[in-house]
Amino acid sequence: MMKYRLLLSFSRLLVLSVVLLSISSCGFQLRGSQQFPEHIQLVEVRSLSAHDPQARALAERLPVYQLGYTRAAAPADIANTVIIELRPENLDRRLLSVFRTGQVAEYELIYRVDYRLTFPGQEPVNAVVEVLREYQDDPDQVLAKSRELDLILDEMRAEAADRIIRLMASQASVPAVAVN
Template identity: 60%
Template sequence: MVVALIVSVSACGFRLRGTQQLPESINQVYIASQFAHMPMQRALEQRLSVYQLQNVTQTQAQQDPRTVTIYLQPEELERRLLSVFATGQVAEYELIFSIPYTVQFADQEAIASRIEVLREYQDDPDEVLAKSRELDLVLTEMRNEAADRMIRLLSSQYQSQITFN
């Protein structure tokens, strides 16, 4: 019974979310940004190895036409007020981290996209130093999540390029 269920589910093409494999033609990525050593660029470079992708230099990218190029735009962080204390001080924010980017596959048109990551952040005016460090950790986590999403989206963006061309 269990074997029949597993066979029928896998036969229809079902995959767990996040397990979509990148095409074999995508194995080298060049990351370009307006600002050198931008935090999002560093996060993306660190996450590439998890997906067995090689981070290449601009020179290497120009030599190999199969290299995928990701152009990062400046990241944005917006705070939306969620609640206040009785004293009128802010108690809770919604942090909205967004990163616009463009993906360029070999001999294809560039695809512009944007990723947003949301988090709720509780502020405590009595613990300013601790909350400052916590905010840095939350931002790092949000950048890592955005980098993971960006890499996972490469597969569907690649498929859409093939379909439309």
């Protein structure tokens, strides 16, 4: 019985080691573990409004990726600053289902952010992020559903910010193309 337990624990350890080695050898990285080049340390976020909620979401998410945030980079920092220019956000709803009475029961929320990403010494890249969520509407609980919609929208902004930063990380690793 003792040999069986020892053999079982050894085989589990062996299987775990093989799985970990295969995952690490294929280049797998956890989300949020993107590495930025050494020269990129600061992100300037520009938006039309000083109190843009998407700009706030980016400001909250950038420290997770060990990046600094600024609303206007100093001239001395411009060589290591990535610029994100946010355009106005857009929230649309698409009807998914209705009650027998004809009232809307469920929506699909579509949150869209257009932005321009500019790396030092490179041409700007225009991009779009779209985040989708399902939202169930209940006409009997208007106040609670209004608060729920605000929370869902905040989550969608945070997810959009993460996607923007991940795209920025993937674009940062692409070498700059020399223009003659």
